[in-house]
Amino acid sequence: MxxxxxxxxxxxxxxxxxxxWPWIVAAAGVVIVAVGGVVFAKYSNQDKPFGTTLEVATWSTDIAAENLLSYIAENVAPEHGITIKPVQIDNIIEINRAVDAGNVAGNFFEHQPFLNDAIAANGFQLTLAAPAFTWDxxxxxxxxxxxxxxxxxxxxxxxxxxxxxxxxxxxxxxxxxxxxxxxxxxxxxxxxxxxxxxxxxxxxxxxxxxxxxxxxxxxxxxxxxxxxxxxxxxxxxxxxxxxxPAPKGSEGGLVVSNKHLDDPNVQKLIETFKDPKIAEFLETTDNELIRNTLGPIGR
The missing domain is CATH 3.40.190.10 (Periplasmic binding protein-like II)
Known part of the structure; x- marks a missing residue:
């Protein structure tokens, strides 16, 4: 400690x-990050459009956000014409870098102040496009x-x-x-x-x-x-x-790259995370993990 x-x-x-904060120092050269059985190298797909299957990353220790993302992938995303593939990234620097590079379509683990720190330290071009929940x-x-x-x-x-x-x-x-x-x-x-x-x-x-x-x-x-x-x-x-109570401004949600904001499938992804079904689920779920740790915005 x-x-x-x-x-x-x-x-x-x-x-x-x-x-x-350790993300200020980034390793030079090629970095390999294990992501839920997938391996992402630090290569860039910045200009490559996304298809209708979009990978969204959670931080590997935030099992509540992971559970909520699974609900969204199974119950909300299909209504918006996309498939969400959840992945995990262990490193809180690389989870933002993967979005910035276009290797995943978004992440689902942070609030605006945390994102501000990452942007200031690394020059990422990222946006909290769809706040979806609060952390208790x-x-x-x-x-x-x-x-x-x-x-x-x-x-x-x-x-x-x-x-x-x-x-x-x-x-x-x-x-x-x-x-x-x-x-x-x-x-x-x-x-x-x-x-x-x-x-x-x-x-x-x-x-x-x-x-x-x-x-x-x-x-x-x-x-x-x-x-x-x-x-x-x-x-x-x-x-x-x-x-x-969660302080106002600390809402968590979907973060995407500014470079992909005009991508039609990223727009569908954003609309998915704005769906009111998410707040309804957070209010009514029997999932003890989610009920004890996350809440709907405005509660």
Whole structure:
């Protein structure tokens, strides 16, 4: 676990320099990425139009989005005259690179702030074309069941990437545990640890890579996170101290390449992910995984 501990609030907050988000450094040469039994090389199909069978990628650890994509592929896409072939990509840099290069038609795993980071770091030409769901948020703890039990000076882990960190801080602000500086109290302000204005219980914040958050719970008092980020690692409802509404602007959905926005089949793909059947399914599904981790936009 990466332990970057942040001293509490006020104007005296000090933040140790944290490592740059790893997608900033890209390997030179040819990169081979295993994708659900398929192998994608870093070649480009940027100018090649898509047929009516379109591959859409999910990140391999987000099993909730994967389940939702399967529903869309089986129950929604045929009504729009296309076939969706779900694939998995293990690497969160390469999943966007595959869309940018035209090797897959889209991906289904990220919200706008996360996409903004990827675009800024890599120069991708990508668009969140069809927001389709929200991620449920939660604070987990193995020791405490409500905020009143969480002691002064408690260690709280959150993601170390800018987008994930901003959402966690907004969750804590919504719960009344911290206050944020003016202009930093919405997702558009992308608040970071240095933007904490008030921290009355003197919480110590630990920045952790997304893939290590579930394991970090054993070493801290609480973890603030997308439920889907830790569900696959085995964290469950009885470990949740508090749930939080998804901040406005953090909706997840279909990301496509700007270079293929005029492709007729990509347009059909976008309309598929805008279909109201998706929200209806999210409201009514008996799939426990989806019901416990994802929600319809506007809920």
């Amino acid at each position: 990466t332990n970057h501990t942040i001293s509490p609030a006020g104007d005296d907050i000090e933040i140790r320099q944290r490592k740059r 948020q939660a604070t987990y703890s193995n020791k405490y069941r409500d905020w009143n039990q969480l002691p002064r000076g408690a260690k709280i882990a959150l993601r170390d990437d800018p987008a994930g960190q901003a959402i966690a801080l907004l969750d804590l602000s919504e719960a009344g545990q911290i206050t944020l500086k003016p202009g930093k109290d919405t997702l558009a302000g992308l608040p970071q640890l240095g933007d904490i204005e008030g921290n009355p219980k003197n919480y110590q914040f630990v920045q952790v890579p997304i893939g290590q958050l579930a394991r970090s719970l054993a070493d801290v008092d609480a973890v603030v996170v997308h439920i889907s980020d830790v569900y696959a690692a085995g964290l469950r409802e009885n470990q949740i101290l508090a749930r939080h």
